[in-house]
Amino acid sequence: MPSFDLGESIPSDTAHAVSVSLPTWQANVGYEEGQQWVVDKMVTGYPRFFIHKSIQALASDITSRFGQPQQQAMLFPTRKTAQRCHSFIQDKAPKELQANLQIVDLVLSASASVPPVLRSISPSISAVFFVPDAFPIAKQYWQHSGDGVSSRRAEFCHGLLRDGLLVLAEPSQAPRSPGLANAKVFRGPRRYQRPASIDAVNGSNHHPATASQGAEKNGPAGQGSDTETIESSRFLEERFGRNLDLSLVSNAKSAIRRRIAGVLSGDVDLTTKLPTMDSTARGVSNFREDDIYLTPCGMNAIFTAHQTLLKAREPRKSINFGFPYVDTLKILQKFGPGAEFYGRASSDDLDDLEEQLKSGARFLALFCEFPGNPLLACPDLVRIRKLADEYDFAVVVDETIGTFVNVNVLPYADVVVSSLTKIFSGDCNVMGGGLVLNPGSRYYNSLKQVLNETFEEQNYWAEDVMFMERNSRDFKTRIDRVNTNAEAICDTLVAHPNVLNVYYPKFNDSRPNYEACKTPHGGYGGLLSCTLQNKEQAIAFYDALDTAKGPSLGTNFTLTSPYVLLAHYQELDWAASYGVDPSLVRVSVGLEETELLKSVFAKALKATEEATAEAK
Template sequence: MPNFNLGESIPLDTAHAVSVSLPTWSANVGYEEGEDWVVSRMTTGYPRFFIHRSIEAFANELVAKFGTKGCRAMLFPTKQIASRCVNFIRAKAPPSVVGNLEAIHLVLDATNPPSGSPQASLCPDISAVICSQEAWPYAKQYWQHTGDGVSSRRAEFCHGLFRDGLLRLDEATPTSPVPAATTQKSCRGPRRYQRPMSLDGGEKTSMPSNASPVGRGTDVAGSEVQETSQFLEERFGRNLDLSFVEPAKSAIRRRIAGALSNSKHELATSPFPEMESNTRGIVNLREDDVYLFPCGMNAIFNAHRALLGARGSMKSINFGFPYVDTLKILEKFGPGAVFFGHASESDLDSLEASLKSGERFLALFCEFPGNPLLTCPNLARIRRLADTYDFAVVVDETIGTFANVNVLPFADIVVSSLTKIFSGDCNVMGGSAIFNPNGRYYAALKAVAQKDFEDTYWSEDAIFMERNSRDFASRIDRINANAEAICNVLRADPLIKKVYYPRYNESRPNYDTCKLPDGGYGGLVSVTFHDRSHAVAFYDAIDTAKGPSLGTNFTLTSPYVILAHYQELDWAAGFGVDPDLIRISVGLEETEQIKDVFKSALAAAAAEARTDSK
C-alpha cells in the first residue's frame, strides 16, 4: 500500500488531486480545528473545501491588479455565475461589509466564435468576485455550497493567458480598463492583442453586416476568429487536442445514459450515431437529456435552480440524512426545505400526512443509498406520492452508481458526482444530471435549460474524465466483491458495533427494487466500534490511503462524520450518525490483500482494547 504523509496529495504528486492525506485521527480533528501543524502541511484538499493553490495564485494576482488592499477574490467561470455570487453576498451579508463588492470579467476575444469552433469549445473566459475580508466568508459559502467555482485546470490555463497579456477586461465590466501596456504586450498570439483596441482608446474594427462569421479576405473580424481559434488550438494542444473536447463530452453523456459500449471503434466514431438503446430503462432517453457540470454538487444546485424556474418558488424536501451541502442549497437558495433525516417509512408516513393536509412542495431530494449510513429510501412509494401530490423527485445515485442500480424510472432528475467511482482516478471533478423524458415536468425543465444552462465543464477536465471512465463498468464488479469481502471481515469482529452496507441494512428491499440483475451493492461501507479508542486505533493503523472523497480505484478510509459534521456532531447523532463512524471507500486491490489490511487494523484495535482492560 502507498505511504502517504500528512498533507500530501492523494494520489501522490498529482497536481489536480481530489483528496489529501490525513493519516491519523488527530490530523482530521486538527484540520477541522484549523491547527497550523495540519493546515500548513496541506498541499491540496477536497476542491469544494480547499481552494487549490493554482486558483489562489491567480485570485491574488487579480486582487493586486484590480482590487484594493485587504480584499480577496473568488474565481468563477462565467459572468452570470459571478453575478449570482454577488447577489448571494448582498442578500446574506450585513450591509456594512458589501461596500467594496464587485465582479470583474476577463475574456480572450470579444468576437463571438461560431458554434463548434475550437474557441467555442475552450471558452477561456474567467470572472472574479472581489470583496472585503469581512464579506469573504459569504463568498466562500456560495462557492462551497453551489460548486460554481472554477476548475483548477481552468484557473491554471487562464492564469497563463493573463500573464501573457492575452486576457483583458470585458468591455461591459464596470471596473477601470486594463492599462494599455498590458493589452499591447508583444506576445505570440492573435494580432487582436498586438494593436490598439477600443478598450485602449483606439479605433474598433467592426464586422460588416453582410460578412460571414468565418469569412476570408477582407473579413477582418472573421479572420481574427480563425486566428484566435488556431492560436488556442496550438497553445492548448501542447497537452491535449481541442478537437477531442466535444467527442469526449458526448462520450461521457452517452456513458451516463448507458448507451456506449466503450469499444475502440465506437469511441473513434465522431459524431456518434443516434442512441438506439440504453441501460436506463427509458427507451426515449436522448443524449441531450444528460447535462454535464464541473462537480456533483453543482449538478444538484442547478437541478434545484431548474425546478424553481420550471415550477415556481416552493419549499423542497430533503429526505434522508444529507450530504452536507445538499440541505444547505435547499435552505439558502429558495424558500427553504423540510427535512426528514431518517429516510424511513415513518418519515414517509409523516410526509404523506403533510401532503394530505394540503401542504405542497417543489421537489423531494434524496440519495440512493444515503451517505454515510447507506440507507435506501422507498423510491416506489415516493414516486406514487409525487404523482399524487405533484412534486418532483431528484435522486442522487453517486453511491449506488448506475452500474448497480437503475433509479431513473422513479425520478424526474437523476444527479451524480462523476468525481467519484465514475472517474476513479481521483484527479478530476465532474457532475451530471439526467432529465427523465417521461417526467411530468420534462418540457418545462427543458425550456429552462434551453434558456439558462451554461456548459461550464472545462475542456481539459472533460477529456480526463472521458479517459478515466472508459473502464467504469468493468471496475464495478471488483469493487463490489471487495466491499462484500471487507464487510465479512468486519462483521465477524467482536469490537465492531455495526457495519452499514446496503446488503445488510434494514432498507435492503428498497435497494433490491432498483438493483440491476448483474449489479452488486456498491463500494462504500461504514463501520462503528463499541468504543471510541478502538475506532481511533483502527483508523491510525489501517494501511490504506486516508482522506476525503470516495469512489477511488484504491481503498480510501475516512472518519467521515468528523470531517463532514464537526460543528454539528450532536445534531448528526440525533439521526443515528455516530460521531466516531469510519467510512471506507473500497478500491480495486486484490481481495485477499485488502482483507489482510483490514485484519491487521482490527488487530491494532484489539491491542488497544487489551490495554484499556488492564
C-alpha cells in the same frame, strides 16, 4: 498499499488531486479546528472546501490588476455564475460588508493571433470582488453551489492573462491599478518554449499559455507584422493541440453522456462517429442524449436541479429525505423557501410525510440519495414515486453511491443527479457532475425549457471534460471489481467482535428498497461504513488501517475517512440524534487484490484488540 504523508495530495504528485492525506484521527481533528500543524502542510484539499492554490494565484493576480486596495476576489467561469455569488453576498452579508462589491469579466482577446479552436472552449473568468470580511459569505456560495472555476481552468486562464490574451470584456471595467493598467503586455511564439504536462505538479508554472522566464519580448499585444501574427496563431494552435485536442471536446462530452446513459462502455475513438443512442436506455422511453447535462461537479448538479425546479414550478419548500450530504441540505435551506428534513428515510418518516400531504402541505421536490451517505440506507423509491404522483412534487435522486451500473433509479425519479468525480472517474484527479431528466416526467417539458434558457455548458471546463472522458472508459469493469472487494471487506468486519455495526446495502434493513432498483447484473457498491465498540477502538482502527486516508470516495484505490468527523464536526450531537455515530469510519473500496485488502483490514482490527487490552 501506498502511504501518504500528512497534507500530501492523493494521488501523490498530482496537481489537480481531489483528495488530501489526513492519515491519523488527530490529523482530521486538527484539520477541522484549523490547527497549524495540519493546515500548513496541506498542499491541496477537496476542491469545494479548499480553494486550489492555482485558483488563489489567479485570483490574487486579477485583484492586483483590476481590484481596489484591500479587496479579495472569488472566481467563476461566467458572468451568470458570478452574478449568483454577488446576489448571495448581497442577501446574506451585513450592509457594511457589501461596500465595493463588484464583478469584473475577463474574456479571450479579439486579437488575430488567437486561433478559432481556442475560442470554442470559452476560456473566460468572472471575478467577484469584495472586502476581506465578506470572504466567509462568498466561500459559502462557492462550497454549496459548486459554481466556482476549476483548478485546470484557473491555470489555463492565468497563462492567457499573463500573455495578454485574457482581457477585460468591457472598457467600463477598467483596471484600478494605474501601474498595471499601463504596463506593456508581450506575446509571440518564442515565449512558448517549455514543454509541459497539464497534470504536472506546480502546473501553474508549466502551461502552454504561460510565458517562459526570460523569453524575448516581441512587443505589445496587437502590434507587429501580419507574418508574426500568423506565426503566433499557428504556434498557439499547435501548442494547445499537443496538450489538449480541443477539436475533440464535443465528442468527449457526448461519450460521457452515453456512458451515463449506459449505452457506451469501454474505449472509444473520439475521432469517429459514436454508437447510436438507445432511446429506451435506463428503462425509460424517448430518452435522448440531450436529456443529460454535464456540470462542473456533483454538487453543482444538485444546485442546478434545485434552481431549475424553482424556475419551472411555483417556488415551495423542498424535502430532504434521509441523512444528507452536508451541502444538499444547505442548498435547499439557503437558496429557496427552505426545506423539510427527514433524517432517517424510514417508513415512519414516509408515514409522517404522507400525513402532512393529506393535511394539505405541498412541496417543490423531494431530494434523496440512493443509497444514503454514510449509513448506506435506501429510501423506498416505489412509495415515494406514488406519493409524488398523487401530491404533485418532483423526485430528485442522487445515485452517486449506487451508480447506474448497480441500480437504475431513473424510472422512479424526475431528475437523477450524480457526482462523476467519484467512481465514474476513479482517478481522483478531476471533478464533474451529471444531471439526467426523465423524459416521462410530468415536469419534463417545463424543466427542459428552463434548462434550454439558463444552462451554460461552457461552465464545465474543456480540460476537465477530456480527463473525465479518459478516466471513465473502464468505469463498468471497475464497478464490478469494487463490488466484489467491498463484500469481502464487509465479511471481514462482520466476523470481528469489536465491530459493532457494518453499514452496507446488502446487510441493511432497507435492502428490499435497494433490490427494487438493483440492475440484473448489479452488485451492492463500493462504499461501506462501520462502527466499533467505542471511540478508542475507532481511533486505533483508523490509525492502523494501511490505506489512503482523506476526503472523497469512489477512488480506484481504497480511501478511508472518519466521515462524520469531517462532514459534521460542528454538529456531532445533531448527527448522533439521527443514528449517525460520530466515531463512524467510512471506507471507499478500491481495486486492490481482494486478499490483500482482507489482510489490511484484519491487521487494523487487531489494533482494536490491543487498544482494548491497554484500556484495561
